Amino acid sequence: MLSKHLPTTSRHFVRLLRPSLQTRPFSFDLALDHKQADNVPGTFHVQTYNAISPIGLSKYPASTYEVVTDRVCPTAHAIMLRSHKLKEEEVPHTTRCIARCGAGTNNIPVSRMTELGIPVFNTPGANANAVKELVLCGLLLGSRKIVQGIGAMRELGDKGEAREKVEKIKSQFGGQELKGKTLGVIGLGHIGSATARDAAALGMNVVGYDPGMSIESALKLPNNTKLVENMKSVFANCDYVSLNIPYIPSEPSEGGTHGIISRDLLMSAKKNCVIVNFARGELVDSEAMKDWFDSGSDGVYVSDFPDDLLYDHPNTILLPHLGASTEEAEDAAASMASNTIQNFLENGEIVNSVNFPETRLESRGDTTVRIAIVNENKTGVLAAILGELANANINILQQVNRSSSNIAYNVIDVELDTLSEGKFKSWAELQEGLTMVDGVISSRFMNDVYGTGYAKKIEGNYYV
Numbered sequence: 001m002l003s004k005h006l007p008t009t010s011r012h013f014v015r016l017l018r019p020s021l022q023t024r025p026f027s028f029d030l031a032l033d034h035k036q037a038d039n040v041p042g043t044f045h046v047q048t049y050n051a052i053s054p055i056g057l058s059k060y061p062a063s064t065y066e067v068v069t070d071r072v073c074p075t076a077h078a079i080m081l082r083s084h085k086l087k088e089e090e091v092p093h094t095t096r097c098i099a100r101c102g103a104g105t106n107n108i109p110v111s112r113m114t115e116l117g118i119p120v121f122n123t124p125g126a127n128a129n130a131v132k133e134l135v136l137c138g139l140l141l142g143s144r145k146i147v148q149g150i151g152a153m154r155e156l157g158d159k160g161e162a163r164e165k166v167e168k169i170k171s172q173f174g175g176q177e178l179k180g181k182t183l184g185v186i187g188l189g190h191i192g193s194a195t196a197r198d199a200a201a202l203g204m205n206v207v208g209y210d211p212g213m214s215i216e217s218a219l220k221l222p223n224n225t226k227l228v229e230n231m232k233s234v235f236a237n238c239d240y241v242s243l244n245i246p247y248i249p250s251e252p253s254e255g256g257t258h259g260i261i262s263r264d265l266l267m268s269a270k271k272n273c274v275i276v277n278f279a280r281g282e283l284v285d286s287e288a289m290k291d292w293f294d295s296g297s298d299g300v301y302v303s304d305f306p307d308d309l310l311y312d313h314p315n316t317i318l319l320p321h322l323g324a325s326t327e328e329a330e331d332a333a334a335s336m337a338s339n340t341i342q343n344f345l346e347n348g349e350i351v352n353s354v355n356f357p358e359t360r361l362e363s364r365g366d367t368t369v370r371i372a373i374v375n376e377n378k379t380g381v382l383a384a385i386l387g388e389l390a391n392a393n394i395n396i397l398q399q400v401n402r403s404s405s406n407i408a409y410n411v412i413d414v415e416l417d418t419l420s421e422g423k424f425k426s427w428a429e430l431q432e433g434l435t436m437v438d439g440v441i442s443s444r445f446m447n448d449v450y451g452t453g454y455a456k457k458i459e460g461n462y463y464v
């Protein structure tokens with residue numbers, strides 16, 4: 001945890017020591033609290049949850065990153081996770097960012113992290129092929145009685161009757177082909193658009209619904225994709241429906257997706273519709289799904305998520321969240337997340353964040369100090385920040401200011417040797433001045449002693 005800022009006399013200061021930079025005219029003193037002594041200056045600490053691919057973790061240079069996988073790291077600068085349900089108390093005050101090795105971030109308290117000024121990243125597309133392959137498998141599982149057939153063969157095998165009875169029982173397990181049937185894809189992002197493309201290659205007609213589709217996804221769609229205006233058209237017209245949208249835990253009327261596959265939609269579906277859900281279980285109203293089956297539908301629900309109501313229903317096939325569990329997807333997602341974290345920690349760059357605006361600024365020169373500031377997106381904060389820099393006689397070389405909804409993010413490169421004769425006597429004092437500006441949440445002075453240079457305001461108090 002960051003410790004409360006101590007009076008100037010009890011600070012100790014860290015001077016840059018990286019040999020390659022000793023010639024740099026840089027005497028950039030940053031305050032460190034004694035209680036942070038276990039947080040060895042010179043390394044970034046990355047806390048992981050879940051099993052993260054070693055290939056992804058190997059992207060961190062061992063000399064400057066310590067990855068903590070087997071214990072709680074109270075000085076984590078970054079958190080890397082998969083489906084672990086992250087609690088706020090698991091995010092130490094030292095944490096600058098969180099990366100989800102995967103797509104869905106509904107296991108992270110994203111709005112709270114935004115309030116705390118912490119960007120949450122994900123890895124768009126990194127596991128999409130793995131999920132798409134299992135969606136195609138789900139279409140087949142829902143079409144042919146494969147699971148039931150395997151069960152029956154096991155039972156017969158136990159009795160030593162498998163060879164003898166196989167040709168007699170197989171008529172119980174007939175099915176239908178995908179070719180010529182209509183698949184509705186709800187959510188045409190990385191997974192949905194790839195599913196649409198490959199389903200068309202299997203001879204299916206594709207109907208899609210996604211009011212927020214990106215151009216990149218649109219370009220992947222098969223030419224004959226029919227885009228429709230609402231989910232009702234999808235359910236009313238399709239033999240198969242694949243759900244590929246994020247879970248947002250509020251009601252659809254409030255912009256969320258909780259239970260968006262509602263009773264109304266299910267009751268309007270074709271009697272033998274196969275619904276494939278590799279997105280999230282909470283998207284579906286399970287009670288309504290059970291009622292749909294029990295009211296005489298021959299539909300099938302294939303899902304990647306546990307469901308205590310539907311788990312043993314004869315019309316369901318549930319898998320233990322296996323969509324992204326391939327070597328390739330795990331490596332790709334963890335590698336992307338590692339790179340994203342490093343770019344953010346070392347350069348302040350924001351790419352693939354679900355709560356912060358994309359921000360890039362070309363790399364700084366040797367005589368530049370890069371300052372990154374997170375602030376509330378309200379009038380006057382940027383002016384006040386620039387005012388503090390002016391008070392310090394600081395020359396700004398380049399800067400970028402981005403905002404998205406209630407958060408703003410600034411990366412400002414300033415000249416290194418200009419801190420003189422201004423309001424602040426040291427870089428540490430300047431950092432305190434900037435961080436205590438009304439509306440500022442945190443600041444980082446990016447220097448070459450990794451793990452240092454971060455300050456934030458917590459309940460009106462200054463912490464480094």
Ligand SMILES: NC(=O)C1=CN([C@@H]2O[C@H](COP(=O)(O)OP(=O)(O)OC[C@H]3O[C@@H](n4cnc5c(N)ncnc54)[C@H](O)[C@@H]3O)[C@@H](O)[C@H]2O)C=CC1
Binds near residue numbers: 244
């Ligand atoms: N089973 C598994 O292991 C995995 C599951 N997923 C789930 O799949 C979801 C989708 O993943 P990606 O395709 O990679 O994400 P993506 O962000 O590329 O695509 C999501 C698409 O859904 C659209 N969308 C959002 N709300 C919608 C709505 N209400 N109606 C229609 N379209 C809507 C968006 O515009 C976007 O195009 C993830 O959010 C995650 O929950 C993702 C990866 C692995």
Ligand SMILES: O=C(O)C(=O)COP(=O)(O)O
Binds near residue numbers: 325
């Ligand atoms: O990427 C996603 O959204 C997933 O659901 C994958 O989850 P996992 O990383 O396999 O726990």
